[in-house]
Amino acid sequence: MIKHHPSADILIDFAAGTLPVAQAACVSAHLNYCDCCRGSTEQLQSIGGVLMEQLVPVAVSESVLDSILARLDEPVPLSFIQQRVRHRRVDLPGLLNRIINGDFSQLAWKRVTRSLSVSHLQTGDDQREFALYRIAAGGNIPNHRHGGAEMTLVLEGGFSDELGTYHPGDFVFRDASDVHAPTAIDGEECICLAVLDAPLQFTSWQYRWLNPFLQLQAG
Template sequence: MSNFHPDQTKLAEYVAGTLSYHETLLISVHLHYCKECQQAVQRLEALGGVLLDDLPGEPVGEDLLQATLASIQNDEPVHRARREEVGRYYRHPEVPAPLQKLVPRGFDALPWRKLLPHLQVCDIELSPQGPKISLHRIRPGGRIPRHTHRGSEYTVVLKGGFSDALGDYNPGDYLHRDADHEHEPVAAESEECICLTVTEDPLKMTSWKWRWMNPFLS
């Protein structure tokens, strides 16, 4: 069960469809694990439906009504085919459903690169105008040197767990870190830890032993 969640404002924006792609992906992955937030989203969707029902109606011309119905009917086979395609090709049991398209063959098949002695990274979505979406893989018991962040970093734990001075984190937990947070994550001893992360800017090593890496992380 998840213990760290997006706030209610983020969930409301998720329901309203006003979040960016990367924020929507993060919350979708969190919802895969978290029944508490699933229920909160259902309540928000129900509330949105009630509010829509209370809005005054506007007359709709017959031509517009028929065009809308025809559009829905024409689009349905396309939507159904897409759902069937996703179900046919993206079913790796280790990967949460919202990530299946980005990680279709499982975590082990990804082109991981070693960033630190206990840490591997794989960038799964890069946009020149937006944050970087990556997976981080920490060996069992591995310690990531103390660091902070030049910008916001969002994390959802996918497998295993880790801890720092602020808490213990397990699958589904949703975290936000920024320049005000300095931490030194340590993976659980029992198994490797894999996290989905979205970073606006590279992390910044604050441990004297690892500060030499900062120019290479920019």
């Protein structure tokens, strides 16, 4: 049973197509688990369609049609998520689908601490980090803050923090002011999809030396 969902504002932006592509991918992955949010999104898209039909048409130049047709040859967003493996970019077609379906077999993981590994993926959104976090059973991500918003979707296992406990399909949003230390529930490894406006910044003195390393990995 999914208990944690995107806010109405996030769903409205998603339905309107105005969410940044990396965040849209995270919300889309949540909809894969959540009938409730999928129904809400379909309703919002219907409302958006009705509102569009009521707009008064405005004449545009012919170059607008040309520029739209030219974009038909561009890759579909997220159809090719990339990963950098040993300084090479590797195209992984359909990776998002495989991740949502629990297949993490082709990912390259970087160990950050004894309990935490990270797999950074490229989505074409240079403003955001899109990564999988793997936390060992009972392990934690050290206390950290964010330089911006953080979206997290649990894919396997579960974790808890100061505000709750989260299981597969649960969606968690934290803003820049939040400091927390997610801990994987006992007995099961936790794998999450995370979209960050800026790399994590560990706040406890034992782990602060890792911050430059995290920022390098996000590039």
